[in-house]
Amino acid sequence: MVKLRQDWFLRAAVVALLAAGASPYGAAGKGVEPRIEKLENGLEMLLVERHDQPVVAACMAFDVGSVNDPRGQSGIAHLFEHMLFKGSTIIGTKDYAAEKSIIEQEEKLRELMNEEMNNMREMKRRGKITDVLDPAQWTDRYVELKRRFDGLVEEHRAYIKNNELFNLYTTNGGAGLNAGTAEDFTIYFVQLPANKIELFFWLESDRMSNGIMREFYVERDNVREERRLRTESTPTGKLDEAFEALFWQAHPYGVPVLGWASEVESITAQDVRDFYKIYYAPNNVRLVMVGDFDSDKVIELAKQYFGRIPRGSVPPAPIITEEPKPLAQRRLDGEAETNPQVSIRFHTVAMGHTDEAALDVAAELLSGKTGRLYKRLFTKEEAVIGQPNASNSARKYAGYFEINATVKEGKEPEAVEKMVLEEIENLRDGEISDYEMEKVKNQVLASSVQRLRSNTGLMFQLAIFDLWYDWSYINESPQRMLDVKVEDVKRVIKTYFDPKTRTVAIYRTKPGAAGPDDAELSAALASLPPEAQGMVKAQLAKIKETEDLEKLQQGLQRLEQVLASGAVPDEQKGLMAIMAKAMKSRVAELEAAKKETKQP
């Protein structure tokens, strides 16, 4: 149940780095020393030269994310990130004047469509229709407007150079071109051959200031597909989202980055323009480069290209919401097609807080193959499958500590939850050995070096740390962890881990979701050759689906007779009994259904 709410690239690149708690570099050597340069318009650069390969990793990291989505427009930060790949007034167009006129017509039609959509929403609230996105339920007026709109989109295409930004980057060796939106940052990145740096400055300064709403509504549909892909059509996506919303009562961290479905599909191009104007300004971004370049030359390029862009005229409003202290335990108990899982969360601190390092050490003591959770839950109790995990996630505005485990069949999630709480208590009240502390510190030292290996990895860390707190975190954090004493760990556990106000998610395996759900059947089946197992299961599936009560009752009667006659060999009795059980339960279901339909 690892929560990766960020856009896809982060799964690989950043979350892995941050989730473990420990952080990069510093203590083992000289530390990272980026050159810092600030332009007059507020644009800040962090530059790290590394000359061993002729490549450069570069990014623009904006101080904006889903926490900045205005109310009713959840998902807008992420949707806008997509729009910046559609080009600008210069890139992606064959004739901007023609495009502009079409976009204006599109906007006018969309206003009418929005009015009609609001009417349909009203119809839905009154139960007259069930789905405003179902073409079959659209009003005639909406169908007509949509038809005209699609015609305009078609017409618009003649003036578009499809994906020109992408093309310019990739034909010049840009690799890994992408962007990601998280709750509290949005980052655009690419790796380039060392000689192509100027392209980055051209394209990034252009899209910071000249972006337009080209094919906005088509892209909004793609973003909706992204939400279906990640959240709505995965076994636990919707539950994961519900868990976030439960954990964050007030803070906008509880709102999904991909937005709530009804809101994402209603965002307008004008909403997005307003958003762009506020957050995409040179005073709200970090430009980070790591690799084979000359910093002086890069700074000259930056002045030349970004120096032309003025500061933003509308300063972004600060996020001031504080999460209220939880008053009570909160629990989410759901079913999904998944192994049973438990997640336990506590509210902790934001990045750079004085208690962060001790919380990180606590996470390390609990995690890993020699951590306390694995020893207790896996080795001693055999209550989980795989490695339980504990992590402290300290972010820009707030943080949390999370423990999760996948529960072994036959064990209760609640029992695993209790064991976890006991281990936290043991950490608080029992002994923490010097050996355990030394092991954690060895790992801090090693990861502080290992995490500098790739240019891209280092670039992400510098950019995100600087947006969340300060880039120097990369050097400070390992040192702070090395300074943590046993008493500090015990103190933060007392302070933050109050079991009375924990938030817990339990996911149970949806019954019947996959194969035999009972251990008896598993055991009986295991003794059969695979082909026979398949046949038995197919029979069981048929029984579960049949609507023919009479035939089922006859079959059951025959089966019971055979069983009673003693003619069945011992090794088959178990299976016969299971079949009989399945038939009985289906008979009961069908009889119940019959009764229901008879009622007036």
Next chain:
Amino acid sequence: MKRRSDEATKRRRVPPLWVCLGVILLGSAIRAQDPIPPHPEQIQYPKLDYKIPPAAQFREVLPNGMVVYIAEDRMLPVFDMHITLGAASAFDPKEKIGLASLTGEQIRDGGTQDLTPEELDERVEFLAAQLFSSIGETQGSAGVSVLSKDIDAGIDLLIGMLRYPRFDETRFRLAKERRLQNLKRRNDHTASIEQSEFGFLMNGEEHFTNWYPTPATLNSLTREDMVAFHHKYVHPGNMIVAVAGDFDRKEMLKKIEKAFADWPAGEKSARAFPKPDHDPKPGVYVVDKKDVNQGRVTIGHKGVMRGSPDEFALQVMNGILGASGFRSRIVAKVRSDEGLAYNAGSQFGQGIYWPGNFRAWFQSKSNSCAYAAALTINEIKRLQTEKVSQQDVDDTVNFYVESLPQRFESKLAILETYTSDEYTGRDPKYWETYVENLKKVTPDDVLRVAKKYLHPDSLVILAVGDAEAIIAGGYDKAADLRLDKFGEITRLQPRDPETMKR
């Protein structure tokens, strides 16, 4: 809000480019002598003469016959040793499917002759090392990563683990139990159903790539099976080593030689794997999965073996079709133009040991799957009827060629490429001539290979999701288009997740 937008509209009546520059740049920076080119195509770049470092520069052969790829990399005080093993699940006996994979895992998890599993874990985590081993379909891998101050301890751990695995009974039992539990979860994700079902449709039920562990085969596995498997396949003669990091090359070679000196080299296992004996049956196949609102669609047929004279033309053709990101046609059509899918693309498999598969894919809301399939198939057909432009070819070739420095970004990445090439027996000149070969491809070549290797009239179309809704179609732009337009529908019952039988 409203007023601001009206003002903006008024201002935009002036010639657009200048207005925009005027508004955004406040007229300050753009001057006649401004050196910023009006379009990035006019940027003059410094020359970069990048050559892929040749394999010979890194390749050594030890006296025991073991091949070592080695590179000093002094940037950070770290050390990596990765070993490619000639061990594969292709070698599993049919009644013991799962043996290779479990053995690969238990080499690391089951302790060593001298160390219990718990002691090994403690040793690894106290050193803050990463120690791993696994065995896949056609090869295995194992390795260690440590700070360079711990090089000796790291090599000891790796060799101790590979040579003298303990195969602890408790860890073995727990691993089996975990796997048995996970078998039941094979149908949870539409993505995994799509992947396995397409494998069955392409390679048939009998090919070893479609042998899935079942409760029966997992329950039949014993510790002795693992010991025998390990004994048969894990020895220096069946390994290729890659080492990179903060060390002196000569000293490191001596160190490796010494570490393996008294371990008998043994035989190299055969790298020949059974080819599928199955002709895919074209048609439309649908697997039903309730409670999802997006269908996953794969469209394809058999591909080819790698190393054919058309290898590079096929690479460019597939790049144009669906493998060069947003530049490629399927992505441009299905995603950029129509807003039908977040993820779409294609792959033309050029297999190492048996023919790969050609496949195009997307995921779209149930009612637009049929429409997106029509667009995708149309793009496949178009490659056969319309010659691509020189620009299409140039852009696609550049997509592959210009990003080579990133592909070989680290020493370890270079070594891993060459280790893999050595294991799979790729032509040693492959990378030396890679750029040249790609640049030879012409639009005529692309048309020729598209005609020869694409078969849009005999496609296997697989859709996984809400079957009724996907088949019915009804997307507003093509309200009458149903999925059965592409052929008779075969509804595939979901497989039993444990046995993978229906």
